[in-house]
Amino acid sequence: xxxxxxxxxxxxxxxxxxxxxxxxxxxxxxxxxxxxxxxxxxxxxxxxxxxxxxxxxxxxxxxxxxxxxxxxxxxxxxxxxxxxxxxxxxxxxxxxxxxxxxxxxxxxxxxxxxxxxxxxxxxxxxxxxxxxxxxxxxxxxxxxxxxxxxxxxxxxxxxxxxxxxxxxxxxxxxxxxxxxxxxxxxxxxxxxxxxxxxxxxxxxxxxxxxxxxxxxxxxxxxxxxxxxxxxxx
Amino acid sequence: xxxxxxxxxxxxxxxxxxxxxxxxxxxxxxxxxxxxxxxxxxxxxxxxxxxxxxxxxxxxxxxxxxxxxxxxxxxxxxxxxxxxxxxxxxxxxxxxxxxxxxxxxxxxxxxxxxxxxxxxxxxxxxxxxxxxxxxxxxxxxxxxxxxxxxxxxxxxxxxxxxxxxxxxxxxxxxxxxxxxxxxxxxxxxxxxxxxxxxxxxxxxxxxxxxxxxxxxxxxxxxxxxxxxxxxxxxxxxxxxxxxxxxxxxxxxxxxxxxxxxxxxxxxxxxxxxxxxxxxxxxxxxxxxxxxxxxxxxxxxxxxxxxxxxxxxxxxxxxxxxxxxxxxxxxxxxxxxxxxxxxxxxxxxxxxxxxxx
Numbered sequence: 001x002x003x004x005x006x007x008x009x010x011x012x013x014x015x016x017x018x019x020x021x022x023x024x025x026x027x028x029x030x031x032x033x034x035x036x037x038x039x040x041x042x043x044x045x046x047x048x049x050x051x052x053x054x055x056x057x058x059x060x061x062x063x064x065x066x067x068x069x070x071x072x073x074x075x076x077x078x079x080x081x082x083x084x085x086x087x088x089x090x091x092x093x094x095x096x097x098x099x100x101x102x103x104x105x106x107x108x109x110x111x112x113x114x115x116x117x118x119x120x121x122x123x124x125x126x127x128x129x130x131x132x133x134x135x136x137x138x139x140x141x142x143x144x145x146x147x148x149x150x151x152x153x154x155x156x157x158x159x160x161x162x163x164x165x166x167x168x169x170x171x172x173x174x175x176x177x178x179x180x181x182x183x184x185x186x187x188x189x190x191x192x193x194x195x196x197x198x199x200x201x202x203x204x205x206x207x208x209x210x211x212x213x214x215x216x217x218x219x220x221x222x223x224x225x226x227x228x229x230x231x232x233x
Numbered sequence: 234x235x236x237x238x239x240x241x242x243x244x245x246x247x248x249x250x251x252x253x254x255x256x257x258x259x260x261x262x263x264x265x266x267x268x269x270x271x272x273x274x275x276x277x278x279x280x281x282x283x284x285x286x287x288x289x290x291x292x293x294x295x296x297x298x299x300x301x302x303x304x305x306x307x308x309x310x311x312x313x314x315x316x317x318x319x320x321x322x323x324x325x326x327x328x329x330x331x332x333x334x335x336x337x338x339x340x341x342x343x344x345x346x347x348x349x350x351x352x353x354x355x356x357x358x359x360x361x362x363x364x365x366x367x368x369x370x371x372x373x374x375x376x377x378x379x380x381x382x383x384x385x386x387x388x389x390x391x392x393x394x395x396x397x398x399x400x401x402x403x404x405x406x407x408x409x410x411x412x413x414x415x416x417x418x419x420x421x422x423x424x425x426x427x428x429x430x431x432x433x434x435x436x437x438x439x440x441x442x443x444x445x446x447x448x449x450x451x452x453x454x455x456x457x458x459x460x461x462x463x464x465x466x467x468x469x470x471x472x473x474x475x476x477x478x479x480x481x482x483x484x485x486x487x488x489x490x491x492x493x494x495x496x497x498x499x500x501x502x503x504x505x506x507x508x509x510x511x512x513x514x515x516x517x518x519x520x521x522x523x524x525x526x527x528x529x530x531x532x533x534x535x536x537x538x539x540x541x542x543x544x545x546x547x548x549x550x551x552x553x554x555x556x557x558x559x560x561x562x563x564x565x566x567x568x569x570x571x572x573x574x575x576x577x578x579x580x581x582x583x584x585x586x587x588x589x
Contacts, residue, residue: 057505057584078509085507096502098236100243112235113512139243 001032003069004162004195005054010063010073012049012218023049025218026063031163031195036186038209039199040228046218047199048167054197055088055165056080068162085114089156089194091166091185096152097140103127103151104136107158119158126154130184146177153185157192164189166198170205182208203228236512237520248524251488255528256535258481259563262474263529263536266555269470271548272407276466277457279345279371279405283353286315287437288456292449296459298322301433307448308435315439318353321346321418321432325411326388329377339388340377342370343405346418346432353436354412355400363414366392371409372399376545390421406460407548478562486570489521493574497581504583514575521571522564529563 012024024046031037041047052058054065056072065073067087072080090096097106104123111118127133130150140148149169156164166185170178182198186208189196198209206212212223241248274281280288289311294301299322311317322345329338347353349363358369370379374396379385384393394413403410413421419428437450444450451459458464493500500513533556540549 052584055505081504081507081509083507084505085509088507090502090506092502092505096506098499098503100240101236105239109235113508 001034002193003030003032004067005072005197006030006066006069007054008063008066010053010060010065012046012053012058013061022218024053024060024220027220029054029213029220031197033162033193033195034190035210036189036196036198036208038206038212039197039215040201040203040206040212041215045215046220047215049218050215050220051165051167051197051199055090056084085110086159087162089159089161089164091149091152091156091164091169093168093171097148097155099140102137102139103132103143103154106151106155110155110159114159123154123158126157129188130154144177145172146181149173149177149181150184153181153188157188157194160192162194164194164196166196166200168200168202169198170200170202175204178202178205234516234519236516237523241520241523247492251485251524252528252531254484254488255481255525256531258477258484259529259532260535261532262477262481262559262563263533263556264539265470265474265477266559267536267540267549267551268547269467269474270552270555271550272470273463273467274402274550275404275407275548276460276463277405278402279343279410280453280457282355282403283436283453285436285438285453287441288451288453289435289437289441289444289448290433290451291447293447294449296451296456298433299324302431303434303448304429304431307445308432310445311435311437311448312442313437313439315437316352317435317437318351319346319348319415319432320353320434320436321415321422322405322434323418323422324408325421327385327394327411328388329379330384330386330393335386338377340374341408343408343410344418344421345405345410345412346415346422347412348415352438355403358398358400361398363412363417365414365417366394367397367413368394368417369398369400369412370396371403371411372401373404373409375399387421392421474559478559478566481563482566482570485521485525485567486573489517489524489571490574490577493517493577497577498585500578500581501583501585504581510579514578517574517578518568518571521567521574525563525567529560533560 007027007029010024010027011022014021014023027050039047039050053060053073056065060073064071067083072083075083098109101109107123108118124133127136130153132147132151132154135143135147135151143151169185170181173181182205185196185198206228212228213220214223214228290298290301291303308319322343325342325344326339327342328335332338347363354363355369361369363369379396381396381398383396386393400412415432419431423429423431441450503513540551543549
């Protein structure tokens with residue numbers, strides 16, 4: 001299996017007044033193609049620090065991040081943005097669909113920005129796969145929460161990234177819809193050989209994950225889903 | 234472009250309101266400009282038509298041509314490489330003797346006495362001869378129902394004048410000008426017996442040598458500035474127009490800024506996804522330009538429409554140069570308003586889009 005994203009010896013320190021806060025202790029992490037990786041942890045544990053460093057939104061204090069085997073965390077902001085745009089797909093809580101674009105136009109926007117051609121057949125295939133083909137001319141506020149997140153998955157997959165970051169993708173969904181969305185995400189991750197890293201509060205979703213990590217006080221450690229659920233009980 | 238357009242399409246009502254404000258302000262600005270320009274040219278049309286470089290009055294006249302008295306000796310003393318012409322100017326009130334109510338037919342005009350072969354005579358009417366009571370009048374009098382061959386009377390005299398031609402764009406201080414021979418003018422000005430050979434000023438095309446100490450030379454532009462009320466009026470309009478444009482920039486800037494701030498989280502998410510500041514900022518600027526362009530096109534169209542409808546009632550003049558300058562100013566100031574918002578976009582931290 002091919003390794004898509006890797007974190008080597010990453011730490012992150014913040015200064016808060018005169019104190020140094022170790023938001024992330026030395027962390028090594030890698031994600032391979034076809035893997036859906038769940039990240040859980042209480043708020044303030046370093047989850048978002050982990051995800052934002054992985055996504056190139058902040059620089060690690062030490063260590064580095066490799067994307068497709070190439071250095072990523074050391075690039076300048078502009079190049080990192082470009083790589084995020086092309087190589088990373090995002091599924092965020094609710095707001096990463098642009099309110100004034102129809103579902104189809106959300107995809108077209110990517111082509112407009114990168115001055116590339118619209119890949120209509122691939123788009124239609126994704127719409128069918130995720131069951132939103134009838135909704136493609138609707139605006140996000142005309143969709144239900146589940147439909148929105150399924151559309152967000154289409155958006156994350158459309159530009160064929162290597163890695164997908166899903167930040168609380170089920171936060172606003174009821175259990176059935178949440179299962180449905182995560183199942184689809186797991187399925188597409190496998191079929192399209194992506195690595196998907198999903199941060200979630202919702203431990204019910206972990207049964208679909210291939211690997212599970214827990215972050216507590218800036219320390220990342222791998223668990224099985226049983227351990228997580230028992231630990232909580 | 235894509236993003237900017239789609240948002241305009243989606244939030245029609247919101248943007249329609251903003252565009253309405255821009256339409257109203259730009260309409261006001263274009264309209265005031267046309268009005269100011271029309272009013273200013275109705276002050277100076279006749280003078281502009283002389284196509285002169287200098288105007289010479291007596292020093293004693295204190296810039297007032299009506300109070301300037303010159304004789305042949307003064308005229309001869311002016312040496313020029315170009316050409317010079319005598320000019321008599323005096324206000325008059327004319328009336329229509331055939332009107333039912335003569336008092337109601339009174340119109341304020343300026344009598345302009347010139348030599349028949351003078352370059353001051355409207356060039357399109359060169360073939361008409363100014364002599365005796367035969368005069369050329371400004372076409373404004375057509376609106377009062379005068380036609381060629383009609384006679385009009387003058388307050389304070391029993392003499393009647395006959396219209397032999399209409400000249401275009403020949404108003405002086407907003408009143409129609411009536412061209413007549415210098416002799417006829419002198420008879421009106423000083424009475425028909427023992428009429429002195431005096432006139433008001435000399436119009437010069439070309440440069441003059443040193444003048445006698447009794448005479449004072451003005452460039453045509455300087456002379457126009459001395460017309461009563463002219464400078465004050467132009468200044469007033471200019472200040473209003475400049476401020477309106479600046480206010481538009483502020484209003485637009487604030488609107489766009491508020492809209493941008495409302496979209497902070499959306500822009501944050503877009504930046505997290507790798508969409509560049511340049512694209513987002515560019516989209517804000519394009520949107521600003523689209524709003525301004527749309528607003529001022531409609532505002533301008535309304536102005537022209539008003540001009541056509543009210544042409545007879547108001548001094549409305551189309552001045553392409555002013556329109557271009559104002560349009561450029563609108564865009565320039567709108568750009569400042571837009572840049573203000575772009576700076577807000579640059580400050581949005583994509584980190585906030587992820588996690589909590």
